Amino acid sequence: MEQKISFTKMHGLGNCYIYLDGITRDLSSIESFPALSHQVSDPYKGIGSDGLILILPSKKADVRMRIFNKDGSEAMNCGNGLRCVAKYAYEHQLVDSRQFAIETLSGNKQATVHLREGSVEEVTVDMGEPILERAQIPVAGPLGGQPVIREQLTVDGEDYAFTAVSMGNPHALFFVDAIAEAPIHKLGALLADTYPLFPNGVNVGFVEKLSDHEVNYRVWERGSGITQACGTGACASVVASILEKRVAKDVPVTVHLEGGDLTIEWQSESNHVLMTGEAKTICDGVYFQR
Ligand SMILES: N[C@@H](CCC[C@H](N)C(=O)O)C(=O)O
Numbered sequence: 237m238e239q240k241i242s243f244t245k246m247h248g249l250g251n252c253y254i255y256l257d258g259i260t261r262d263l264s265s266i267e268s269f270p271a272l273s274h275q276v277s278d279p280y281k282g283i284g285s286d287g288l289i290l291i292l293p294s295k296k297a298d299v300r301m302r303i304f305n306k307d308g309s310e311a312m313n314c315g316n317g318l319r320c321v322a323k324y325a326y327e328h329q330l331v332d333s334r335q336f337a338i339e340t341l342s343g344n345k346q347a348t349v350h351l352r353e354g355s356v357e358e359v360t361v362d363m364g365e366p367i368l369e370r371a372q373i374p375v376a377g378p379l380g381g382q383p384v385i386r387e388q389l390t391v392d393g394e395d396y397a398f399t400a401v402s403m404g405n406p407h408a409l410f411f412v413d414a415i416a417e418a419p420i421h422k423l424g425a426l427l428a429d430t431y432p433l434f435p436n437g438v439n440v441g442f443v444e445k446l447s448d449h450e451v452n453y454r455v456w457e458r459g460s461g462i463t464q465a466c467g468t469g470a471c472a473s474v475v476a477s478i479l480e481k482r483v484a485k486d487v488p489v490t491v492h493l494e495g496g497d498l499t500i501e502w503q504s505e506s507n508h509v510l511m512t513g514e515a516k517t518i519c520d521g522v523y524f525q526r
Pocket residue numbers: 251303305310311312313314315316317405406439457458459460463465466467468469
């Protein structure tokens with residue numbers, strides 16, 4: 237049977253998702269969110285997106301976010317999604333102040349919206365503490381609380397080194413001399429979803445340092461493939477740059493992604509990572525699910 241589902245399409249730096257408002261609408265007739273994510277993400281037979289995001293009531297925070305990748309897998313966190321959920325919640329009066337908390341599977345995140353002429357232009361999200369212990373990221377290997385910094389990996393006779401960081405979701409970061417030459421197709425396709433070293437899969441990121449406060453970053457996302465941007469990945473790229481002593485803590489770093497820029501700062505006092513960047517609405521619509 238056909239059912240009509242109201243949605244809003246939003247993006248942060250080109251990382252676009254279909255957003256369903258489960259606060260003012262009843263989503264109980266939707267049988268499977270993983271299946272719906274797969275359907276709507278299809279650019280030909282669906283709407284075209286990197287996945288599906290639900291905006292839901294929360295008992296622990298002001299609103300709750302759930303994120304499904306293109307392949308239907310549910311992720312614990314999504315940086316670009318958090319900024320868009322914050323914009324949507326503020327502009328639809330689901331919250332009554334410019335600062336509020338969003339519940340995710342990786343804990344509550346504090347969002348602050350920045351306004352221009354009454355609408356939300358940018359959002360800062362306190363992404364919390366990065367997770368650096370190997371077993372918690374998780375990366376397979378020796379047990380213990382050691383961080384994974386410049387660990388060697390040999391693929392098809394070629395040697396690489398990666399640093400692993402979780403921002404609630406796992407990221408492997410490879411530093412390259414020139415971002416245009418990053419082996420994103422080769423390593424992304426191989427490592428993201430089924431490589432035993434990363435038991436929960438991993439978002440595969442490439443970082444080029446440009447200066448002490450500027451990096452280029454590209455990503456192959458677990459469950460979605462290459463996207464124009466990844467907010468948690470941008471945070472992880474700066475954390476990895478600091479762990480590898482390429483940039484300093486307490487310095488705002490501009491991360492250039494394919495779809496635009498984010499400002500990321502890892503603060504020593506709180507040990508929290510702050511992310512600031514745009515959130516945009518593309519359109520509202522009605523999807524006919526068959
Ligand atoms: N694009 C997102 C991350 C989405 C989830 C990711 N693919 C995963 O499976 O961990 C972001 O902006 O952080």
